[in-house]
Amino acid sequence: MIIKESPLQGMNMGTVATVAIRELPGLHTIDLRVAPGSSTQAELAEALGMELPGKPGQTRWGSISGGSEAHALCLAPDWWLIVGFQEAAQKLAPLLLKNDNHFGVVDVSDQRTTLELEGPKVREVLSHLWDQDLREKSFPIACVSQGLMAKAPVIVCHIAPFRYRVMVRSSFAFHLWKALIDAAEEWV
């Protein structure tokens, strides 16, 4: 199989002593749309073996086969991203054939790439470009939010203490990379 090329080819810079910024290439992602609270949503969750968080801004971690971790991000009342779950679309395919089921599932793995920022100065760096509240009490671990970062549409996820992921549209990835490197100038 020919290996995919990521928009930033796995670039990384900085150090976790202050802030490290790196691309996480090739995170498998599907876009999932379904009426919230419907029986179809429950069926999808069961098929995936993952809980679909009920409110926009919430995420759920799930362990999938092979011991790796998948994330379900709720972006809008009827909109989720399932990240890091290679077989997700496959597992949902049988449900599509059932007549009364209505949901949307689209492979969007290449629509965005993911930048991970980590280190004690990560919030200082992000705050230059991100106008939302990053404080622990407002945006705790496992929260997700959408917005514009350096005028590029992004999804920001709080992964772990002082570790955030920024999912950015592939065409904007190099622009955002430059903006983040610039914002981190004081620390790298």
Add this chain to the structure above:
Amino acid sequence: MSEVSFHFNDKLYKGQLGEPMAAALLRNGLLSITNSTYHGRPRGIVGLGVEEPNVLVQLVSGTKESMLPATVIEVAEGLAACSLTGVGSLPSSPDEARYDRTHHYIDTLVIGAGLAGLMVAGEHLRAGREVLLIDDQPGPGGHLRHLGIELPSDLRDVLAHENLTYLCRCTTVGLYDQNYVVAIERRSDHLGDSAPLPRGARIRVWHIRADWVVLAPGAFQRPLIFANNDRPGIMLSHAAATYVAVHGVRIFSHAVVVTVDNQGYRDALRLHREGVQVKTIYDARPSAGGPSVDAARAAGIPIRFRTTVLDTAPNSDGALQTVIIQDLDTNETFHTDAELLAVSGGWTPIVDLVTHVGIKPQWSANHAAFLVNHSTDRLCTAGMLAGDFGGDDDPSVFFGPVLDSEQARHAYIDLQRDTTLHELRRAVVAGLNSIEHIKRYTTIGTAHDQGKTSGMLTIGALCQLNAVAEGGNSGLSPADVGTLSFRPPYVPVPFAALAGRERGMLSDPIRITALHLWHVEAGAVFEDVGQWKRPWYFPKPGERIDDTVRRECVAAREGVAVMDASTLGKIDIQGPDAAVFLDRIYTNNFSTLPEGQCRYGLMCKTDGIVFDDGVTTRLDRNHFLMTTTTGGAARVLAWLEEWLQTEWPDLKVYCTSVTEHISTIALVGPKSRQLLKELVTDIDLSKDAFPFMHSRMATIDGIPVRIARISFSGELAFEINVSWGHARYIWEKLWALGHPYDLTAYGTETMHVLRAEKGYIIIGQDTDGTQTPHDLNMSWVVSKKKEFIGKRSFQLPWLKATGRLQLVGLLPENNEEVVPEGAYITVLNAHPDEQGKTQHTGFVTSSYYSPALGRAFALALVAEGLKRMGEVVAVPVPAPMTIGGKKVMRASICDAVFVDKENIRRDS
């Protein structure tokens, strides 16, 4: 403190590191520093901070920033500045210093690190809140700094608290609704050139949102209005005493203090203790008491009540020499000589920020000041702004003596604008009585300092004028006049700071495709299409654009050529009602489209005007992939969502953008099938097995791809759709296989020529936002059998009227001459009307040279053009080298399809 040297007006001076430049200039004996902007009168330092109206300087060092008050610049090694007469200039070179912005969320924001601010900060810390404390001074303490007094230990503990962040040199410039505050932090200017260059920005703009905002900004001392009140040597008493007592200014031996409150006594005492002989304190009040007065009296300073300053006289340099005092009861005057006239006209609390959010300050006669005693659960005021003046002040409401018209001409209210009492009176005589109107009529308060000292004087003078008119018993109080409305920013902010990092390459996103680096390496010249960078053309060494485009066109029409079409918007549409939904969105039918086939679609807004177009493929019964124009991708998705969410929530359809997920490679030309056969071996690419407007899934080296027979050139063409991550592999493999075919990469310019030859429109280029599908001669794409968005508008009289602009082709009489795009078209031999204007009958929308036709051609929108085939029209164009400056090109109207009308090549 260490001694450093700096330059002012090209001369070297010594100063103490970190002290205000104003203090160093005074200590070095510079009393007269500049001339006023309009009257050219000598001026010196008046104040202590941002309220300084006179001494503005331009930095000669560093960023060369202009219009900075000398009172706020900190002395540092290498500092160089020169004085200004109120008019600054921008340096010719760009400002290369770094500026940035940051966003900050906090429980409590305290503005002002004086006593009041620190005390409230302490309360919020004790309540368990995190506090951000910002202050425009280099250090905490506010008023205490001016007195040279250390912070008490309990307030030092507040500052040292782990939940408090303190930013010095950080000036709040705007207070907005919902406790949103913008402040600018000056981070490096005070370090001078001896310090290592700090990392980060020179100025950082803070965007702060706080649950609680505490405003403790303090107050400015105000001057009085009297004749010739602008001479160097006339200063605010608190500023004068601070320069003498804290900064060691030793240039004054004799001083006169004029006051309306007890602050004048305290300042007189400070001057006295530093060895300045205070000749007398002239107090406008009939009497005064309190510890400040007792202390001055005990020090032996003479005091005279019911007296004030009426006028001054200068020495040979124009600086103060003589103070003329008036007895307010007898009107007698007498003279006394002094180098310093220290004026205390009362305190003006800084109400600017609260007025930004519409809070009205209230007049307090007891304080002789406007106050804001405001407290909600989210915003409160503290300290002097809230009326807590401390001390034993008992100010009187007094703004200066009564002046005759000659004296009024030199009685300055706004020193920066050189506006006098005379001009204020003229405004009142002209019938203006609102303070806002008077401000605009006289320009008082419109200068760099935005009325920090002059605003309150104007209000006072208005009341006084009224009193004179009413025979001395004024019914008008400052409460009736009200304060001026202040607006952000509180102090001037450099544009560079507001721009921050959003300049140069970061000013706007640059969007690139998966193949961008290949294009760069291939030497492409790029074109901006919205935020996208698209290859415009791929020149070979020595080629000019025309040569390149001709070569690329020929390759596409005669051999095989390839282009990156990845920027097209792509929307995945799925659900049981997807076909019904598309029928309503597009003017033509999509429910009839068989699976695995593609169809061109046109969409209108509700007004019947063409909005976007593209090819949509039915991947599955309930699954479509829509393409949109490059620039229209986001607005089409928003349009689809708007209808789904607000009008047709019953439709079971989901739309998802996949613009970046899928890369699209267009392979074009008579040899494209032959070449593609070498790349794609698992499906039948023959004409019969894979007809035009069909779509097939295939694999290339195990990579899943979708091939579609779609043509935007009119040639036999295939589109290869592949995920972003595999696009470059496929492109390079195709490129290698294409070598024997002389495969040619082409850009947007050739794409434009090819599609125009075929009469394919580009919405936004061949339309001007007023065309229906019928105007574009595209009635064939409008269904008569179903409802769709915009259909009913086609019945509107003006969309059915004759004379509408319609899309046609245009052939210039001169084969070689390409008419300019955008040129107007007139009838032949049109005559100008009386105004010299010639009626036009349309305009050129697209115009190129066609290698296939061997001539120039164009598309145009022409009034009733579809009925005017064969008519010769005129295209007047500028011709700078000719008499009259223009020439008239002739062209004939024709059908808009120039190449392969029968679609033989496309369908081959």
